[in-house]
Amino acid sequence: MLPVNILLARQHRRQRLRNFNIERIYLRNTYDPFNLDNLEFQRRFRTKDICSQFIDDLMPHMSNSPKINIIDPRTRILVALSFYATGSYQRLIGESHNISISQQSVSNCIRDISSLITEHLADRYVKFPTTNEERNVIKLAFHQKYNFPGVIGAVDCTHIRILHPVEEEHNFVNRKGYHSMNVQVICDSNLRILAVNPKHAGSTHDAYIWRTSAIREEVEIQYRLGNRSCWLLGDSGYPLQPWLMTPIVNALPNTPEGRYTQAHCSARNCTERCFGVLKQRFRCLSGDRTLRYKPEVVGQIISSCATLHNICILHNLNVDLIDEVNDQLQVVRPPDVVPNDLHQEGDRVRERIIRRYFH
Incomplete structure (x- = not known):
C-alpha cells in the first residue's frame, strides 16, 4: 500500500485538475470570440463573415452531444481555423483565453474538422x-x-x-x-x-x-x-x-x-x-x-x-x-x-x- 502522503498528493492533484477543467469549461462557454475586434479576429481566425458562413456550412455535418463538458461544434471549428491561420503549437491554441481546451482536444479538433471539410465541403469549393x-x-x-x-x-x-x-x-x-x-x-x-x-x-x-x-x-x-x-x-x-x-x-x-x-x-x-x-x-x-x-x-x-x-x-x-x-x-x-x-x-x-x- 502506498504511503499516506503519496495518496493525499494524488488526491489533491485530481481535485486541482477537476477544478481547472470546470473553470476552463466556464471560460469557454461564457466567452464569444466574435466579440473580438475585427483586426484581432482576423489575426486569429481570419474574417468574421467568412468564419460565420463556414460554420453554417459545416455545422449540419457535425454531431452534437448533451454532455455538459463536451466541446461545442462552433468552438471545435474555431480551434481548427486558428491552427490553419497561425500554425501555432496546439497547447498555445488551447490555452488561448477564448478557446480554453486541452492540447489533446486541440489535436482531436484539427483532425475531426479537417476530415469533415475534406469529406463535405472540398468538392463544393x-x-x-x-x-x-x-x-x-x-x-x-x-x-x-x-x-x-x-x-x-x-x-x-x-x-x-x-x-x-x-x-x-x-x-x-x-x-x-x-x-x-x-x-x-x-x-x-x-x-x-x-x-x-x-x-x-x-x-x-x-x-x-x-x-x-x-x-x-x-x-x-x-x-x-x-x-x-x-x-x-x-x-x-x-x-x-x-x-x-x-x-x-x-x-x-x-x-x-x-x-x-x-x-x-x-x-x-x-x-x-x-x-x-x-x-x-x-x-x-x-x-x-x-x-x-x-x-x-x-x-x-x-x-x-x-x-x-x-x-x-x-x-x-x-x-x-x-x-x-x-x-x-x-x-x-x-x-x-x-x-x-x-x-x-x-x-x-x-x-x-x-x-x-x-x-
Missing part, C-alpha cells in the same frame, strides 16, 4: 471546370492577362514540411533533404485552386504525380472526345502532351518560340503566386512550420486549407505583404525523355499555337 461555359471563363481570363490562348489552368507542385513518418520514412525525404508531402495544385489566373492532390510523399516526382492524377485522365478524355482547344500549362519537368503545354528550353528572345515561352512562363507563374498566398493565408503550411501528423491527416489539412483559400477568394479577401513572385523567364530543364507518339502529337499542337498566336 475546389472544382475543376467540366463544362464549356466554365472552361471559357478561365480561358478568357488567361488570354486577357497573359495573351496565351486556350488555357484552363496551370499545374505545379509544392512541398509541405512534415514530421518524419514512422512507416516508409525514406519515401518522404525530398530532394532538399527534409521530410515533406509533394502537393500538386492546379489553379486559374485568379489564383483560385481548381484541383489539389495532397497524397504523395516528398520524394515523388512532379511528372509521376501528374501521370497518375485524375485530372490528367479528365483532360485526356476531353481531348479524345474532340475538345482540342483546351490545355494546361506546366514547367519543363512535365511531359509535353496535346493537353499539357510546356515551355521550349533555350528558346531565343524575340523569336516566335521565345515569345511563346515568355508568355507561357508568365501565365504559369500564377501557380507560384497561388502557393505564396495559400501559405501566407494559412501559416500551418508555410516553410517554417512542420505538420506533426500522419501523412493521411496532413493531406486532409492541406485539402481543408485549399477549400478555405477558395472561400476567401470568393469573398475577395486580400492578403497583404505577399512577396512578389519573379515573373522573369524560368525554364526547368527536363530529364531526357524518349519521344513517343503522345509527345510528338503534343509537339504538333504546340507548333500550331506558336504559328497562330506568336509569329
Whole structure:
C-alpha cells in the first residue's frame, strides 16, 4: 500500500485538475470570440463573415452531444481555423483565453474538422471546370492577362514540411533533404485552386504525380472526345502532351518560340503566386512550420486549407505583404525523355499555337 502522503498528493492533484477543467469549461462557454475586434479576429481566425458562413456550412455535418463538458461544434471549428491561420503549437491554441481546451482536444479538433471539410465541403469549393461555359471563363481570363490562348489552368507542385513518418520514412525525404508531402495544385489566373492532390510523399516526382492524377485522365478524355482547344500549362519537368503545354528550353528572345515561352512562363507563374498566398493565408503550411501528423491527416489539412483559400477568394479577401513572385523567364530543364507518339502529337499542337498566336 502506498504511503499516506503519496495518496493525499494524488488526491489533491485530481481535485486541482477537476477544478481547472470546470473553470476552463466556464471560460469557454461564457466567452464569444466574435466579440473580438475585427483586426484581432482576423489575426486569429481570419474574417468574421467568412468564419460565420463556414460554420453554417459545416455545422449540419457535425454531431452534437448533451454532455455538459463536451466541446461545442462552433468552438471545435474555431480551434481548427486558428491552427490553419497561425500554425501555432496546439497547447498555445488551447490555452488561448477564448478557446480554453486541452492540447489533446486541440489535436482531436484539427483532425475531426479537417476530415469533415475534406469529406463535405472540398468538392463544393475546389472544382475543376467540366463544362464549356466554365472552361471559357478561365480561358478568357488567361488570354486577357497573359495573351496565351486556350488555357484552363496551370499545374505545379509544392512541398509541405512534415514530421518524419514512422512507416516508409525514406519515401518522404525530398530532394532538399527534409521530410515533406509533394502537393500538386492546379489553379486559374485568379489564383483560385481548381484541383489539389495532397497524397504523395516528398520524394515523388512532379511528372509521376501528374501521370497518375485524375485530372490528367479528365483532360485526356476531353481531348479524345474532340475538345482540342483546351490545355494546361506546366514547367519543363512535365511531359509535353496535346493537353499539357510546356515551355521550349533555350528558346531565343524575340523569336516566335521565345515569345511563346515568355508568355507561357508568365501565365504559369500564377501557380507560384497561388502557393505564396495559400501559405501566407494559412501559416500551418508555410516553410517554417512542420505538420506533426500522419501523412493521411496532413493531406486532409492541406485539402481543408485549399477549400478555405477558395472561400476567401470568393469573398475577395486580400492578403497583404505577399512577396512578389519573379515573373522573369524560368525554364526547368527536363530529364531526357524518349519521344513517343503522345509527345510528338503534343509537339504538333504546340507548333500550331506558336504559328497562330506568336509569329
